[in-house]
Amino acid sequence: xxxxxxxxxxxxxxxxxxxxxxxxxxxxASEQKTLIIDFDPQANATSSLGFQRDPARKTSYNTIILGDxxxxxxxxxxxxxxxxxxxxxxxxxxxxxxVSMDHRxxxxxxxxxxxxxxxxxxxxxxxxxxDLLTLNALAASDSVLVPIQCEFLAIEGVSExxxxxxxxxRTINSSLAVEGILLTMYDDRTTLSKQVAADLRSFFGGQxxxxxxxxxxxxxxxxxxxxxxxxxxxxxxxxxxxxxxxxEVIANAQKRxxxxxxxxxxxxxxxxxxxxxxxxSGAGNARVGAVGGESE
Ligand SMILES: Nc1ncnc2c1ncn2[C@@H]1O[C@H](COP(=O)(O)OP(=O)(O)OP(=O)(O)O)[C@@H](O)[C@H]1O
Ligand SMILES: [Mg+2]
Numbered sequence: 001x002x003x004x005x006x007x008x009x010x011x012x013x014x015x016x017x018x019x020x021x022x023x024x025x026x027x028x029a030s031e032q033k034t035l036i037i038d039f040d041p042q043a044n045a046t047s048s049l050g051f052q053r054d055p056a057r058k059t060s061y062n063t064i065i066l067g068d069x070x071x072x073x074x075x076x077x078x079x080x081x082x083x084x085x086x087x088x089x090x091x092x093x094x095x096x097x098x099v100s101m102d103h104r105x106x107x108x109x110x111x112x113x114x115x116x117x118x119x120x121x122x123x124x125x126x127x128x129x130x131d132l133l134t135l136n137a138l139a140a141s142d143s144v145l146v147p148i149q150c151e152f153l154a155i156e157g158v159s160e161x162x163x164x165x166x167x168x169x170r171t172i173n174s175s176l177a178v179e180g181i182l183l184t185m186y187d188d189r190t191t192l193s194k195q196v197a198a199d200l201r202s203f204f205g206g207q208x209x210x211x212x213x214x215x216x217x218x219x220x221x222x223x224x225x226x227x228x229x230x231x232x233x234x235x236x237x238x239x240x241x242x243x244x245x246x247x248e249v250i251a252n253a254q255k256r257x258x259x260x261x262x263x264x265x266x267x268x269x270x271x272x273x274x275x276x277x278x279x280x281s282g283a284g285n286a287r288v289g290a291v292g293g294e295s296e
Contacts, residue, residue: 002035003253004112005179006141010164011130011157015147015184017044018219019245020125022238023145025228026246026282027105028082032120035074038087039108039137040127041094042172046086049077050226053088063091064107064136065097070115079228083119095132104132105172109140121249130164138165143179147213150186150196155203180209180252182245187215215236 007023008014019038024036038045039060043053051057057075062068063085070085071266098104112122124137138144146161148154158181169176180205186195201208213219216238222229229239 002112002116002121002122003142003143004116004124005249006124006135006137006144007147008124008126008134008144008149009146009157009161010128010130010134011149012150014128015182015213016040016128017048017125017146018223019145019182019184019213019242020045020123021048021223022219022228022230022242023121023245023249024077025082025230026242027121027123027249028077028079029230029243030246030250031081032246032250033081033083033118034068034085034121034123035085035107035119036077037070037085037112037122037124037137039091039124039133040087041089041091042127043089043091045088045125045225046084046088048223048226049079049084049228051075051084051086055088055152057086057088060085060087060091060108061094063111065094070111071118074115079231085266089135098132098136105135105139108128108136112140118294126176131143134166135172138168138176141173141176142153143177145181145182147184148200149250150193150200152192152196154196155199158200158204181207182211182213185212186212186217203275209245211248212240213241213245216241226243228240 008018009016020036024034027034036045037060058068059075060073063070063073073082074085098107101107122190124141126134128135144165146158148158162178165176165178181200182196183200186197197212214237216236218233218236219229219238222232225232228244233239
């Protein structure tokens, strides 16, 4: 059954879409059948995967407003094991149209439940808002992955977001976990990046992914070629980092499944691989799903 992960941050331009597309492609390349749901009217995930505007194509709008099943709306993303529910600007109106509907926060959840068995991962690319669209995404998700840029006031931004997630746990989705906080556009030449990264790790500890996404021009170029970075330039630092992130996400899922079973010192093959090429190995701080992580 798919793990459903919202990629969300109210702040714009922090790398949500870049992460949805490239984590999605990297999971698919690891033979994990993955569905990306473009849930942003900007439709950047759709165009990043090479799909130009096409008014005849069904989109996530059809799914949540008109009741078309995801099975009917999803298209082959032209990458093995990767599927896409596209978006377009029609989705702007959806939040308004949903206001008068029954169970308006749960419309995406209902659509996803019907296809959960068909995928290993479902990633939802959220808009940079906290409107009904994002609430639908969070209501439908097992966890949220929060991309964050290493910049001044980053901790305040994440704290606010985690407060919001706590409220969502109390209201629409009590089991929403934090998949992880992901440092994006990291520039190891700047003291600020390093300092902010260190602060975030000391503040949020194991909730921060070991993998860090560097600022990398290939990641910025790939969308204009309509392809994930692993197909645009597999040898780039950007490609490496998202492959690493996919390994970390898969290893964390395996840890959850094996929770209760003893972890050996070297870990499972995949967990060890994920810990391998990345940054400092972070011995002993195996990340947990952080359900109810607000308690610390
Ligand atoms: N690691 C990176 N290195 C270089 N450029 C990046 C990186 N990540 C993202 N970008 C670029 O930064 C811009 C914003 O990224 P992206 O669209 O992924 O952010 P977003 O959070 O989805 O934005 P929005 O809030 O508007 O949806 C894009 O032009 C993208 O190509
Ligand atoms: Mg985006």
